[in-house]
Amino acid sequence: MIGTWGHGGSVLSALKQIPDEVEVVGLAKVFPEDNPQDLKEILKISDNAPIFETPAGLLKETRPQVVVVSTRLDQIAPLAVAAAKSGCHLICEKPLALRHEDLNALSAAVKNASVQCAAILGSCAHPALRAARQAIQAGLIGDIVLCNARKSYKFGTDRPLWFGRRDYYGGTIPWIGVHALDFINSATALRFTAVAAMQGNMSHPEYPDCEDHCALILRLSNGGHATISLDFLRPNGAPSHGDDWLRVAGSHGVIEANLVRNTCSLITKNQPSVELPLPEPVFFFAELVRKLRDNPESLAETTLSAFHLTRVCLCARDSADRQQVIPIPSG
Template sequence: MTIRFGLAGLRHPHLEYLLSEIDARPDDVQIVALAENDPALREQFGRRFAVPTYPDHREMLARERLDAAGVVSVNGARGQVVADCLVAGVDVVADKPLCTTLADLDLVEAAWRRSGRRLSLLLDKRFCGPTLAVRDRLATGDLGDLVLAWASGPHRLRRETRPSWMFRHESYGGILNDLCIHDVDLLLWFTGARSGTVQGLAGNRAHPDLPEFQDHGQVLLRTDAGLLATIEAHWFSPEAAPYHGDYRMVLTGTEGTAELRWAHGELHIATHRHPPEIVPLPAPGSVAADFFDAVLTGRQATMRTSEILTATRVALLAQTTANSGAWQAWDATSA
C-alpha cells in the first residue's frame, strides 16, 4: 500500500517534520494534492511537488481520493479543517495546537468519533530519547509516585521571520495552548491522569506594539491523583544560543528525581537507592513515523487520539481562562 497523502495548509515550518518523513519513505507515502488559501504558498509548493493545488481544502477533499492528510493551516482555522478531513473519511496528522477554542475541540471530537478515522498531533517531545527513557523508569517505579513537576518551554521569537497571523489572538490562539501543550501532554501521559484542575497565567512584557500577543505564560496543573505541576513557556530564548529553546522538565517522586534536558539530549536521575546518573537513551522516533506506520499496518497509533483530545482540552481551559484566577476542572474519565 502507498498512502495517498494530501496537504491541507502550509502555514508553519512544522510542515517539514512531515515532509522529511515522507522523503525518507517514498514507497510508503505519496503527496498527491495540496490545499492552501495563500496564493504565493500554493504556487510555491505546487511547483515543488508537481501536484494538483486547491485554494480550499474542501474542494481538495471532494475531488481527490486521499487516504490521509497533514493539516498545517493557521492555528485558528485548524479545528474546522481537521474536522472536515475526518468527516470525509481521511486519517489526519495535524500540527499543534489542534484548535484554538473549546467549541472547535468539541467539533473535532465529534467528527473523530463519528468517522472512526485516525487523528494524530505533532507533539514530537513524546518520541525524544529523554522522554522515552524517563517513561521506562517511571514504569519500573524507580521514582515512586510523582508529586511535583516543573517544565520550561523557551522559544526563540525571531520576530522578523514570523507571519503576521501569529501576533493576532483569533488566528494564533495564545501561548499556553500553542507551547505549553507539549508538557501538558507529557505529564498526563506519564501519570495516566484522567481528571484534575488547571489555571492559566499569561502576559505581554516586551511587545507593547502587539497588544494581542502573549510573550510569556504559565499553566498550573493539579491532577486528582496528587501531582502538582508548573508549566511555563516564553518567547525570550536567547538569540545567540545554539538551540531554539533549552527545554527542560524536572520530576519529583516519592523515591527520586529526574531532569529531562531535551536540548542537550540528556536524562539525569537520582533516587534513594542509587546516586545521580546520566541515563543512556533509546533511539528517538517521531509522530510522523508513528502515524504513517499505523496507517500502513492498520493498527492504532502509539499516540492515542483520546490522549490528544484530553491534553488539548486542559491546555485550552488554561488558555481561555488565563489571568482569571479561577481553577477549571477537567475530567476525561468517561472518554
C-alpha cells in the same frame, strides 16, 4: 496536505524515510497567497502531486487516507472537520482548536467518521523523554508527586503579525503550552484534572495578544501536581531555538530530562545522580503515518491524548483570562 504554514512540512519530510510505502497525492491552498509549489520544491515532492486551489478540491479529487492540516491556527479545526467528514485520518498542527466549541465539533466529527486525529507533537519520541518514561514505568522513582516543565522559545524577527491577534493565534498557552503538557503526559501517562494559570506580555507590545510569559499549576490525575513555565524570551544569541526541560519528582527519586542537551539523569534514595542510557532515535512521524494506514485503531489513545491536551490548554487560557482555578473535563 492542506495549508503551507506550520510544522506540516516536517511530517511530509519524514515520509522520505518510507518512500516506497506512501504517496503524496496533492497539496491544497488555504489562502490565495499560499504557495505549495515552494513546499514541493523544498521537500522534493513528486511533480505528479497536483496543487489544488481549495481544500475541498483536494478532498474530492484525491480522497486521501491521511490528511495533514497545517495552516493558520484558526483554520485548523474547520478544515480538519471537513477532512474527517470525508473519511480521512488527520495529522494536525497544534493546537487542534482555539475554542472549546470548535474542539467539540472536531471531536464529534472524528468519532462519527471513525477516524483518528493526531497533533503534530513529536517530542514524546525524543530519546531523553523516552528514557524518562522507561525509568518511571520501571518504578525507579516510586509514586509521581511533582512535575516541572519548561518551554522557552526565541521570538525571532519574522513572526507573522497574526500572532498578535487572539482570534487567529489563540494565545501562547495553546501554542507553546501544549508541548510542555505533552512532556509531562508522555513521560508519566498521567492526565490533568484542574489548572490555574497566569500570563502576560511585557516585551512585544506590537503583538498585543501574543503573551511572552505564562505560568501554570496543574493537578494530576493521581493527586500529584505540576508546574509549567512558558516564554518567548529566549535570547536570539542562544545556541538553540528552544529550551525544553522536564523534572519529575517521585516518592523515591527524581528524574531530569533535558531535550536540548539530550540527557536524562536519575537520582534516588539509594544512589547518587547517574546519566541514564538513551534509546535509539525513532522515525516518529513516518511510523505514525504507517500506523494510520495499516492499523489506525492502535492510535485511539493518541487521538484521546491530542484532544485532552488541547482541552487542557484551552482551560488553562480560560484560567488566565478569568483569574480562577478551572476544572478540566474528563471527556
